[in-house]
Amino acid sequence: MILFDQRANRxxxxxxxxxxxxxxxxxxxxxxxxxxxxQRPGLGWCACFAAAATALAIxxxxxxxxxxxxxGVWGLNRTVGWAFDITNFVFWVGIGHAGTLISAILLLxxxxxxxxxxRSAEAMTIFAVVCAALFPLIHMGRPWLAFWVFPYPNxxxxxxxxxxxxLLWDVFAINTYMTISLVFWYVGMIPDFATLRDRASAGVxxxxxxxxxxxxxxxxxxxxxxxxLNVILAGLATPLVISVHSIVSMDFAxxxxxxxHTTIFxxxxxxxxxxxxxxxxxxxLILTRGLMHLEAYITHRHLDAMAKVMLLTxxxxxxxxxxxxxxxxxSGNAYEQATFIGRATGPYAWCFWTMVTCNxxxxxxxxxxRVRTSVPALFVFSILVNIGMWxxxxxxxxxxxHRSYLPSTWVMYKPTMIEVGTLVGSFGxxxxxxxxxxxxxxxxxxxxxxxxxFSDAQGAATHG
Amino acid sequence: MxxxxxxxxxxxxxxxVEAVTTIRAHGFKIYDVYTPCPVHGLDEAMKIRRSRLPYVxxxxxxxxxAATVAFEFYVAVFDWTLNVGGKPDNSTLAFVPIAFEMTxxxxxxxxxxxxxxxxxxxxxxxxxxxxxxxxxDTFAVALRWRPNAFDTGEARHLLLTSGATDIRQMVGxx
Numbered sequence: 001m002i003l004f005d006q007r008a009n010r011x012x013x014x015x016x017x018x019x020x021x022x023x024x025x026x027x028x029x030x031x032x033x034x035x036x037x038x039q040r041p042g043l044g045w046c047a048c049f050a051a052a053a054t055a056l057a058i059x060x061x062x063x064x065x066x067x068x069x070x071x072g073v074w075g076l077n078r079t080v081g082w083a084f085d086i087t088n089f090v091f092w093v094g095i096g097h098a099g100t101l102i103s104a105i106l107l108l109x110x111x112x113x114x115x116x117x118x119r120s121a122e123a124m125t126i127f128a129v130v131c132a133a134l135f136p137l138i139h140m141g142r143p144w145l146a147f148w149v150f151p152y153p154n155x156x157x158x159x160x161x162x163x164x165x166x167l168l169w170d171v172f173a174i175n176t177y178m179t180i181s182l183v184f185w186y187v188g189m190i191p192d193f194a195t196l197r198d199r200a201s202a203g204v205x206x207x208x209x210x211x212x213x214x215x216x217x218x219x220x221x222x223x224x225x226x227x228x229l230n231v232i233l234a235g236l237a238t239p240l241v242i243s244v245h246s247i248v249s250m251d252f253a254x255x256x257x258x259x260x261h262t263t264i265f266x267x268x269x270x271x272x273x274x275x276x277x278x279x280x281x282x283x284x285l286i287l288t289r290g291l292m293h294l295e296a297y298i299t300h301r302h303l304d305a306m307a308k309v310m311l312l313t314x315x316x317x318x319x320x321x322x323x324x325x326x327x328x329x330x331s332g333n334a335y336e337q338a339t340f341i342g343r344a345t346g347p348y349a350w351c352f353w354t355m356v357t358c359n360x361x362x363x364x365x366x367x368x369x370r371v372r373t374s375v376p377a378l379f380v381f382s383i384l385v386n387i388g389m390w391x392x393x394x395x396x397x398x399x400x401x402h403r404s405y406l407p408s409t410w411v412m413y414k415p416t417m418i419e420v421g422t423l424v425g426s427f428g429x430x431x432x433x434x435x436x437x438x439x440x441x442x443x444x445x446x447x448x449x450x451x452x453x454f455s456d457a458q459g460a461a462t463h464g
Numbered sequence: 465m466x467x468x469x470x471x472x473x474x475x476x477x478x479x480x481v482e483a484v485t486t487i488r489a490h491g492f493k494i495y496d497v498y499t500p501c502p503v504h505g506l507d508e509a510m511k512i513r514r515s516r517l518p519y520v521x522x523x524x525x526x527x528x529x530a531a532t533v534a535f536e537f538y539v540a541v542f543d544w545t546l547n548v549g550g551k552p553d554n555s556t557l558a559f560v561p562i563a564f565e566m567t568x569x570x571x572x573x574x575x576x577x578x579x580x581x582x583x584x585x586x587x588x589x590x591x592x593x594x595x596x597x598x599x600x601d602t603f604a605v606a607l608r609w610r611p612n613a614f615d616t617g618e619a620r621h622l623l624l625t626s627g628a629t630d631i632r633q634m635v636g637x638x
Contacts, residue, residue: 026500026601151539160539164548169561176565180572187576194591195500195599214580215589217638218598220497220506222583227502228515229579236521236572239564247561451501454477 024296026450030195033444036292037196041439044291052431059425062418063138071141073418080401080413085135086251087393088423091276092132092430093174093248094269094389097241098277099125100181101309103188104237107230113305115448116297120288120438121281122185127433128280129178131426136170138422166250173247177240184233190216191226191447245273252396259339259400262327268320272389275313275359279385282306286379288438297444300373307372310385311363317392318360335405343399347412351391352399358388468609468635469495470619471594472628473602477503479627480603484509486626487605492619495608495638498598520578521571528570532563592638606638 024032041049066073076083099121106114137143149171151161161168194216197209216222246266253265282303289298328340343352362384371377403410437443474480480503484494494510497503506512536559540546545553580586594604605628607619620631 027597030600151535157544160544162546162548163536163540163562164551164555164558166561169565172562172565176569179569183572183576187579190585191501191599197591198593198596198599210591211587213591214585214587215591216585216599217591217593218498218500219583220499220503220510221512222585223499223502224507224512225515225517225579225583228517229575232517232521232575233572236568240568243561243564250561447501451503454501454503 024453026453029446029449029453030199032294032297033192033442033446033449034196034199036439037442042291045435045439048287048291049432049435052428052435055424055428056432057425057428058421059423059428062421062425063134066138066418066422067141067143071139073416075414075416075419077411077413079404079409079411080398082401083394083398083413084415084419084423085139087390087397088426089132089135090248090269090393090397091390092128092135092426094245094273094276094393095280096125096128096132096177096181096277097245097270097273098281099123099128100177100237100241101274101277102281103184104234104241107234108238112452113302115452116294116444117281117285117302118448119185119188119441119445120284120434120443122181122188123437123441123443124277124281124284124434125181126178126185127430127437128277129174129181130433131430133174133178134426134429166247166254169247170251173244177244180233180237180240184237187226187229187233188445188448189441190214191218192442192445194218195446196442242270245269252400257400257404258333258335259343259396262324264320264323264327268317268324271313271316271320272359272392275310275317275363276385276389278306278310278313279382279389282310282378283382283386284434286375286382288443292438292443294444297449303375303378304369304372307366307378307381310381311366314359314363314366314385318356318363321356321360339400339403342403343395346399346403348395348399348402351395355388355391355395358384359392362388466636467638468633469594469638470607470609470614470616470631471604471634472607472623472631473595473604474627475602475629477506477603480605481505481509483605483623483626483628486622487607487619490618490622492607492614492622495606496594498594498604498606500597500599500601500603503603517575517578517582521575524574525567525571529563529567532566533559536562592636594634594638606634609633 074084099118102114102121103118103125106118137146140146149161149168151163190213193209193213197206197213200206200209246269249265249269252260253262255261285298285302285306289295325340325344328336331337343349362381365371365377365381371381398413402413472483474483477499480497480499484497484506488494488509488511497506497510499506533556537554537556540555540559541553551558593599594606595602598604605623607614609616623631
C-alpha cells in the first residue's frame with residue numbers, strides 16, 4: 001500500500017498533461033519566448049559562446065591547413081582510406097535525425113508535447129547537416145571542385161556522374177534533406193516572425209522581421225492552407241529522414257568488405273541515428289532551459305518522453321550489435337567472423353567495449369523513472385550517448401578497414417592532431433550556430449504552443 | 465482600394481467559433497478571421513473547402529520522378545555508358561534512391577511555393593492587420609461593410625451576444 005502511494009505521488013509530480021506548465025495566457029507565451037531576444041545575453045550564454053567560438057577557430061585553422069597542404073596531413077593510409085572524417089560525417093548526419101523525427105513524425109502522430117521543443121530540434125538538424133556536409137567536402141582535397149558531384153552539362157564529354165554509386169545517392173540525399181529541413185524550419189517560423197514584428201518598435205529589428213514574416217497577418221484562410229502545407233511537408237520529411245540514413249549506410253553496405261557487407265545496416269543505422277540525435281537534443285535542451293529560463297516550457301515531461309525514445313532506440317542498437325555477431329557466426333564466412341572477433345578482441349577492442357557500454361548497456365538505466373526525471377542523470381547520459389555513437393561509427397569504419405582480406409595490408413590507424421582539431425571545430429561550429437539561434441530566433445514555436453493550449457477544449461481535434 | 469470593415473475582437477477561440485457560426489446563420493458573409501494560432505472548428509464554421517495544395521504535391525512529385533528516372537536512364541544507357549563491375553547499363557534499381565530524393569525535393573519546394581503564391585506571402589509584402597494584437601493574443605472577425613446591404617445594428621448585436629470584447633469600424637485594406 002505504501003509502495004502504491006509513493007508511485008501515485010510520483011506520477012502526480014510528472015503531470016501536467018499539457019505541454020506547458022500551468023496555463024499561461026497567450027500574451028504571456030509571447031513575452032516568455034520573445035524575452036531572450038530583447039535582453040542582453042547572460043554570463044552563462046557568453047561563456048558557452050566563447051568556448052564554442054574558440055573550438056570553431058581551432059577547426060577553421062585545421063581545415064585551412066589541410067586544404068593548403070593536402071589530406072596527407074591526416075592519418076589516413078592506403079588501407080584505411082576512410083576514418084575520422086567519414087566517422088564525423090555519419091555522426092553528424094545521425095544527430096540531425098532527431099530534429100526531423102520530432103518535427104515531422106511526431107506531428108503526424110499528433111504528439112502535442114513536441115510543440116515546445118520542435119523548433120530547436122529542427123534548428124539542430126540544420127546545423128548538424130551543415131557540420132556533416134563539411135567532411136566529405138574537405139575529404140575531396142580540392143573542395144573548390146565540389147560542384148563536380150552534380151550532373152550538369154560540362155565540357156568534359158559531357159562526363160556524367162555515376163548514378164549507380166551509393167556515394168552519389170548520398171549527395172542527393174543530404175542535399176534534399178538539408179533543403180527540405182530548411183524549408184520546413186522557415187515555414188514554421190513565419191507566424192512567429194509576424195508576432196515579433198508586431199511587438200517590435202520601429203527600427204532595424206522591425207524591418208528585418210517585416211521582411212522575413214512575408215506579410216503574415218493571421219488570416220484564417222491562410223492558416224487553413226498553412227496547416228495543410230505543414231502536414232504535407234511532414235509527410236514528405238518522414239520517408240526522407242529514413243531514406244537519408246539508409247543511404248548513408250549503403251555507402252558501406254554495398255561494398256564487399258567484411259563488417260560492412262550486411263543487409264542489417266539501413267535499419268540499424270536509422271535506429272542509431274535517432275538514438276544519437278535524441279541524446280544531442282536532450283543535452284541541448286537541458287542546457288537551454290537553464291540558460292534561457294524556459295523550465296515552464298521544456299518540462300520534465302519532455303525529458304521523460306525523450307528518455308523513453310532513447311531507451312527504445314538504444315535497445316534496438318544493442319539488438320543490432322548482437323545480430324551482427326550472430327549472423328557472422330551463422331554465415332560460416334571466415335573473413336566475416338575474423339572481422340567481428342577482431343572488433344571485440346583486437347587492438348581497437350577498447351573502442352568496441354566503450355561503445356557497447358554507452359549504447360547498449362547504459363540506456364537500460366532509463367527503465368527507472370527516477371533516472372528519466374533526473375536532470376543531472378539525463379545530462380550525463382546524453383554525453384555518454386554521443387561518445388558511444390561516435391565510437392560506433394569509428395568501430396564500423398576503422399576496424400573493418402584496417403584488417404580485411406589480405407594480411408599483408410593490415411595496418412593501424414591513428415588520427416593526427418589536425419583530424420582531432422577538425423572534429424573539435426565541427427562541435428564548435430554546431431554549438432556556435434545553436435547559441436546564436438537561441439539568441440536571435442524564437443526558439444519555441446509560439447503559435448504551436450498557443451494552439452496546444454486550446455486543443456483540450458476543442459476535443460479530439462488536436463492539432464499537431 | 466480601401467474598404468470599410470466591421471471588426472469584432474474576441475479573447476478566446478470558442479466564442480469566436482460560436483460567433484462565426486451565428487453570424488453566418490443570420491446571412492452575413494464573413495470576410496476573414498484573424499487569429500494568433502490555428503483554431504479548429506473554424507474551417508467548418510466558415511465553410512472553407514479543403515485546400516488543393518496536395519494536388520500540387522502530387523503533380524510536382526510525379527513530374528520530378530519521371531524526369532529523374534528518364535535522365536538517369538539517358539545518361540547511363542545512351543550518353544555515357546560505364547562498365548561498373550559488369551553490371552547492366554540499365555540498373556534500374558540503382559536509380560531508385562536518387563529518383564526518390566528528387567521526387568521529395570520537387571514536391572516539397574513546389575508545394576511551399578504554391579502556398580506562398582496562393583496566400584500572397586512574399587518578402588516585403590505589407591502586413592494588413594485587423595488589429596494590433598491579432599498575432600499575439602486576440603482573435604478577430606472581419607465583416608466587409610457595404611452600403612444598403614448591411615444591417616450594422618444587427619451585426620453588432622449578434623457579435624456582442626456571442627461574446628465579442630470589442631467592435632469597431634475600420635477603413636483600410638485587409
